[in-house]
Amino acid sequence: MSDDTDDTIAETETLPLDAWHRRKGARMVPFAGYHMPIQFDGIVSEHNWTRSQAGLFDVSHMGQIMVTGEKAAEELEKLLPGAIASLKPGKVRYSLLLDEDGGILDDLMVTNATPWIEGDVDAGDEGRWGEPAYYLVVNGATKWEDIGHLREFIDDDVTLTHMDEHALIALQGPSAATALNRVMRNVIDDMVFMESVTHEFGEWPLRITRSGYTGEDGFEISVPAEFAESLADRLCAEIEVRPIGLGARDSLRLEAGLPLYGHDITTDTDPVSADLGFALTKKRREQGGWMGHEKVMHVLENGPAQKRVGLAIDGRMPAREGAPIYSGDTQVGRITSGGFSPTLERPIAMGYVDTALASEGTELEVEVRNKRLPAKVTKLPFVPHRYHRGN
Amino acid sequence: MARYFTDEHEWIDVEGETATVGITDYAQGQLGDIVFVELPDVGTVIDKGKDAAVVESVKAASDVYAPISGEVMETNAALEDDPALVNTSPEEDGWFFKMTIGDKSQFDGLMDEAAYKSFCDGL
Numbered sequence: 255m256s257d258d259t260d261d262t263i264a265e266t267e268t269l270p271l272d273a274w275h276r277r278k279g280a281r282m283v284p285f286a287g288y289h290m291p292i293q294f295d296g297i298v299s300e301h302n303w304t305r306s307q308a309g310l311f312d313v314s315h316m317g318q319i320m321v322t323g324e325k326a327a328e329e330l331e332k333l334l335p336g337a338i339a340s341l342k343p344g345k346v347r348y349s350l351l352l353d354e355d356g357g358i359l360d361d362l363m364v365t366n367a368t369p370w371i372e373g374d375v376d377a378g379d380e381g382r383w384g385e386p387a388y389y390l391v392v393n394g395a396t397k398w399e400d401i402g403h404l405r406e407f408i409d410d411d412v413t414l415t416h417m418d419e420h421a422l423i424a425l426q427g428p429s430a431a432t433a434l435n436r437v438m439r440n441v442i443d444d445m446v447f448m449e450s451v452t453h454e455f456g457e458w459p460l461r462i463t464r465s466g467y468t469g470e471d472g473f474e475i476s477v478p479a480e481f482a483e484s485l486a487d488r489l490c491a492e493i494e495v496r497p498i499g500l501g502a503r504d505s506l507r508l509e510a511g512l513p514l515y516g517h518d519i520t521t522d523t524d525p526v527s528a529d530l531g532f533a534l535t536k537k538r539r540e541q542g543g544w545m546g547h548e549k550v551m552h553v554l555e556n557g558p559a560q561k562r563v564g565l566a567i568d569g570r571m572p573a574r575e576g577a578p579i580y581s582g583d584t585q586v587g588r589i590t591s592g593g594f595s596p597t598l599e600r601p602i603a604m605g606y607v608d609t610a611l612a613s614e615g616t617e618l619e620v621e622v623r624n625k626r627l628p629a630k631v632t633k634l635p636f637v638p639h640r641y642h643r644g645n
Numbered sequence: 646m647a648r649y650f651t652d653e654h655e656w657i658d659v660e661g662e663t664a665t666v667g668i669t670d671y672a673q674g675q676l677g678d679i680v681f682v683e684l685p686d687v688g689t690v691i692d693k694g695k696d697a698a699v700v701e702s703v704k705a706a707s708d709v710y711a712p713i714s715g716e717v718m719e720t721n722a723a724l725e726d727d728p729a730l731v732n733t734s735p736e737e738d739g740w741f742f743k744m745t746i747g748d749k750s751q752f753d754g755l756m757d758e759a760a761y762k763s764f765c766d767g768l
C-alpha cells in the first residue's frame with residue numbers, strides 16, 4: 255500500500271450483482287475494494303441454510319485469469335509447486351503462488367481450460383485440443399499483485415487475460431446439484447469434485463466448476479457480467495437456493511478448515527507450516543524448478559517450527575484472530591482466524607502452534623481479554639467435507 | 646419508571662436507586678446473531694463511558710460501555726445459556742446488568758425514547 259494522500263486510495267467499486275444484493279436486502283460492506291454483501295437474513299440462518307440446502311454466494315471480487323499459449327503449463331510451473339502439465343483438460347487443482355522465500359503470495363484454483371475443437375466426424379476428423387489454456391481463480395485482495403507477479407515471471411509468449419468482465423457465482427450446499435440440475439439439464443451429471451466444464455446456457459457462455467469454499471458439494475459458475483443478474487435470479491428461483499453473505503462464507507470455510515488468505519496464510523507462512531503439503535506435488539518436490547522450492551524443501555526436510563492447527567475452545571466465548579495461544583506460561587502460538595461455529599454451537603479457531611504441540615488432542619489455552627480459555631488441538635476440518643467425489 | 650438511551654445504543658431503566666442496562670433493538674440488529682455476552686462481575690464499580698460488557702456476534706466482538714457510573718448489583722444469568730435473548734428480546738428479557746446510580750446528574754446528557762428514535766433515523 256502506498257502512503258500517499260487520500261485521492262490515491264482507491265474508491266470502493268461496485269460488482270455486477272451490486273443492485274441485485276441491495277434489492278435482496280443485503281447489508282453491504284467494503285471488502286477487497288468492493289461493496290460486498292456481509293449478510294442478508296442473518297449469518298447463523300444463512301450458514302445453517304447452506305449446510306442444509308443451498309446458498310448462492312457472489313464471489314465476483316475474486317480474480318479470474320485465463321493463461322493461454324503453447325508454453326502456458328510449463329511457464330505456470332515456474333511459479334506453482336503443483337503439477338500443471340499433467341493436469342488433464344477439465345480437471346482442477348488447488349495451488350499456491352510462492353515467493354523466493356517460500357512464503358505464500360496467494361492460494362488459487364487452476365483449471366485446465368484447454369478447449370476441444372470439434373472436427374468433421376463424417377470426414378474422419380474427430381477433432382483436436384486447441385491452444386493450451388489455464389483458468390485461474392485467485393483472491394480478490396491479491397489479484398492485482400498476482401497479475402503483476404505472473405506477468406513478471408511468465409514468458410511473454412504466454413497471454414494473461416484478466417476476465418474482469420465476468421462475475422463469479424458460487425452455489426454451495428447439499429441441494430446445490432439438485433437445484434442446478436433443474437435449471438440446466440444434463441450439464442453436471444458426470445461431474446465430480448474438482449472438475450470443470452464450459453456450457454452454453456442459451457446465449458450465456460458459462461464455466462461451471464464443481465468446487466467451493468464451504469466444505470459442501472457445490473459449484474462455482476463464471477458468467478459474463480451482463481448475464482450475472484439473470485443467472486442469480488434463475489438460481490434463486492429454485493426453492494432450495496437463497497443468497498448468502500460474506501459473514502456465513504467465513505464461518506462455513508472456518509468449519510471446513512479452509513485457510514483464508516491474509517489471515518491463516520500470508521507471505522510469513524510457508525506451505526509446510528500451513529499444512530498445505532498436498533499442494534506440493536511429489537514429482538515437483540523432487541524436480542524443483544518453481545519459485546521458493548529450495549526454501550520449502552528445507553522446511554520439509556527439517557520440519558516446520560510451527561504448524562497450522564484447528565482448536566476447539568471450551569465454553570461459548572469466541573477467540574479471534576490475534577489471540578495468543580499458551581502452553582502453561584509459555585506463549586506457543588497465535589490464532590489466525592476464529593469465531594463461533596453455528597454447526598457445532600461452540601467456538602472454533604485456526605492458528606499456528608509450535609510443532610511439538612501440534613498433535614491432535616494437545617491441551618492448550620488461548621487468552622481472550624485477560625482470561626485463559628482451555629483449547630484442544632482438533633483435527634481439521636471441524637465439520638466433515640461432503641464433496642461429490644463420485645462412486 | 647424512566648427509560649433513557651445513549652448514543653452508544655444502550656438503554657437504562659431507572660427504578661428507585663437501581664438502573665437496569667441493556668442494548669437497544671437497533672444495536673442488536675447491527676450486531677447480528679449474538680453468541681456470547683461477557684458480563685461484569687457483581688460488585689464491580691464501573692465509570693461512565695468505560696468498558697462494562699462485551700457482546701460477541703458470529704462475526705466480531707463489540708464493547709458495551711457503562712452509560713452511568715455505579716456498582717454492578719446483578720447480572721442477567723439467562724444470557725449465559727441463551728445469549729440470543731439479546732436478539733429476540735433486547736429491551737426486555739435480554740437485559741445485561743443492574744447497577745447502582747452513582748450520580749443522577751449523569752442522566753442529563755441521555756436521550757428519551759423519542760430523541761433516541763430520531764437519532765437512529767438520522768444514522
